[in-house]
Amino acid sequence: MTAFAEFLPYILSGMVWTLGLVAGGVGIGFVIGLFMAIGQIYGGNEVKAIIHAYVWFFRSIPLLVLLFLFYWGVFPATGFKLDPLACSIVVLGLRSGAYQSQIFRGGIMSLGDTQLLAARALGMSQMRGIFHVVLPQALRISMPGWSNEYATMIKDSSITFALGVLEILTRTRYVVNATHEPLIPYFFAGGLFLVLTYAGTKAVNIVYERTKIPGLVGRL
Amino acid sequence: MTETNVVLKVEGLQKSFAGNKILDGVSFEIDRGQIKVICGPSGSGKSTLLRCLNLLTMPDKGRVWLEGREITNEESNANSVRQRIGFVFQEFNLFNHLTALKNVSIALEIVKKMGKDEAKALALKELEKVNLANDAHKYPAELSGGQKQRVAIARALAMNPVIMFYDEPTSALDPHLIGEVLDVMKKLAQEKLTSIVVTHEIGFARTVADEIMFMGEGRILEHGPPSQIIENPKHEVVRQFFRRINELYRRDE
Numbered sequence: 001m002t003a004f005a006e007f008l009p010y011i012l013s014g015m016v017w018t019l020g021l022v023a024g025g026v027g028i029g030f031v032i033g034l035f036m037a038i039g040q041i042y043g044g045n046e047v048k049a050i051i052h053a054y055v056w057f058f059r060s061i062p063l064l065v066l067l068f069l070f071y072w073g074v075f076p077a078t079g080f081k082l083d084p085l086a087c088s089i090v091v092l093g094l095r096s097g098a099y100q101s102q103i104f105r106g107g108i109m110s111l112g113d114t115q116l117l118a119a120r121a122l123g124m125s126q127m128r129g130i131f132h133v134v135l136p137q138a139l140r141i142s143m144p145g146w147s148n149e150y151a152t153m154i155k156d157s158s159i160t161f162a163l164g165v166l167e168i169l170t171r172t173r174y175v176v177n178a179t180h181e182p183l184i185p186y187f188f189a190g191g192l193f194l195v196l197t198y199a200g201t202k203a204v205n206i207v208y209e210r211t212k213i214p215g216l217v218g219r220l
Numbered sequence: 221m222t223e224t225n226v227v228l229k230v231e232g233l234q235k236s237f238a239g240n241k242i243l244d245g246v247s248f249e250i251d252r253g254q255i256k257v258i259c260g261p262s263g264s265g266k267s268t269l270l271r272c273l274n275l276l277t278m279p280d281k282g283r284v285w286l287e288g289r290e291i292t293n294e295e296s297n298a299n300s301v302r303q304r305i306g307f308v309f310q311e312f313n314l315f316n317h318l319t320a321l322k323n324v325s326i327a328l329e330i331v332k333k334m335g336k337d338e339a340k341a342l343a344l345k346e347l348e349k350v351n352l353a354n355d356a357h358k359y360p361a362e363l364s365g366g367q368k369q370r371v372a373i374a375r376a377l378a379m380n381p382v383i384m385f386y387d388e389p390t391s392a393l394d395p396h397l398i399g400e401v402l403d404v405m406k407k408l409a410q411e412k413l414t415s416i417v418v419t420h421e422i423g424f425a426r427t428v429a430d431e432i433m434f435m436g437e438g439r440i441l442e443h444g445p446p447s448q449i450i451e452n453p454k455h456e457v458v459r460q461f462f463r464r465i466n467e468l469y470r471r472d473e
Contacts, residue, residue, distance in 0.1 A: 010367075114311060115315065115316070117276065117309075117313065118309065118313035119327075120299075121274065121276060121302055122303070122304075122305075122326075122327035122331060122376075122379060123299050123300065123302040123303030123331045123451075124299070124327065128331075131274060131313050132326065132330055133326075136317045137317045208425055213316070213359055213361075214359045214362050215360060215362075216317055216361075218352050
């Protein structure tokens with residue numbers, strides 16, 4: 001039990017790293033995903049083809065393979081020196097962008113083209129129409145589906161253990177190695193992930209309910 | 221173009237979709253204060269005509285002038301052309317994430333660069349005109365079809381257009397809601413707001429329109445004063461069309 005008191009704060013502080021990975025990954029993925037969704041719907045054929053290839057690439061390759069590919073391959077080969085944490089955030093973000101783009105794309109498509117048509121009939125440019133009319137609605141509609149992406153990201157972030165990023169799992173593993181006591185540390189780590197997933201999903205739901213507008217309903 | 225009262229002039233407009241000729245040489249002009257009603261069977265090109273006239277769809281051939289300036293040449297800017305043409309859709313197309321008030325004010329702020337307060341005040345005034353000042357805070361989902369269409373009219377009016385296009389504005393409404401929308405349109409017609417109305421509301425056409433243009437097969441088959449077109453048309457197609465509509469009307473009464 002004395003060991004427990006020692007390793008608990010150490011594992012607990014891994015939460016900060018995990019949350020950093022998630023916030024960075026989801027954030028980068030949000031920006032990439034949004035632009036790609038817009039490009040995939042309103043862009044020309046070349047733009048659509050490039051985005052399609054991007055989405056296909058990042059959704060088809062296991063995350064662990066992507067992490068190794070970028071950390072040992074792509075970044076060194078292109079002269080970028082990224083530490084494991086930064087590399088992990090970028091890879092999580094690039095990959096999440098592929099998934100998020102499809103969530104937002106679904107949201108935009110569910111609006112149909114009449115909203116943009118009405119905006120254009122008032123003299124708004126296409127960009128303004130997308131920004132002021134299409135996206136505010138599409139993002140709200142996408143929110144329930146988007147909360148899944150957050151939950152997935154929390155869980156996927158533990159794979160960065162393979163690069164030695166000091167998130168929850170990596171720290172737990174160190175503790176297990178030192179104490180030769182696997183049950184309680186892994187249980188504890190699992191519990192932390194459970195709390196993070198639950199709290200985050202709940203938070204998104206609260207925001208969704210607060211910003212809800214009659215007639216604009218999203219679906220999971 | 222000399223100094224005239226012509227608001228919109230159309231010459232030889234053509235449009236095809238996937239090899240189908242939808243518009244096959246449409247020409248007409250409309251003077252300031254005039255109300256023209258376009259009738260015709262579905263598929264005759266009425267909606268496409270309106271969309272070509274405000275450049276939501278680019279015509280293949282033909283020219284259009286708005287207040288004497290050509291809008292179908294390369295120098296014209298479609299966004300600024302559309303600011304001056306009010307467009308009312310069959311399905312209302314209100315912005316679902318905005319209140320009635322915001323629906324009316326958003327283009328004033330974004331397109332006309334008006335200040336927030338000024339835009340809000342003007343939007344409220346326009347909503348008053350369509351008897352909806354008390355519902356300004358409601359979202360589209362909380363409004364009836366007739367109310368939605370009146371908000372849509374207010375939204376178009378707020379931009380202070382030189383001409384209004386209505387694309388079957390009452391076709392998506394329950395029968396008991398049509399009257400409130402037509403009343404607003406009649407009031408605007410009395411104020412001499414130049415308008416082109418695609419509609420099958422013969423009563424409205426008879427009392428409000430200066431002219432009916434009957435479209436068939438992508439052309440204007442016949443045009444003239446409402447009484448002449450409705451009661452004494454030259455073409456058999458037109459005669460048949462109004463006979464059927466008149467029968468429908470009598471059944472309603």
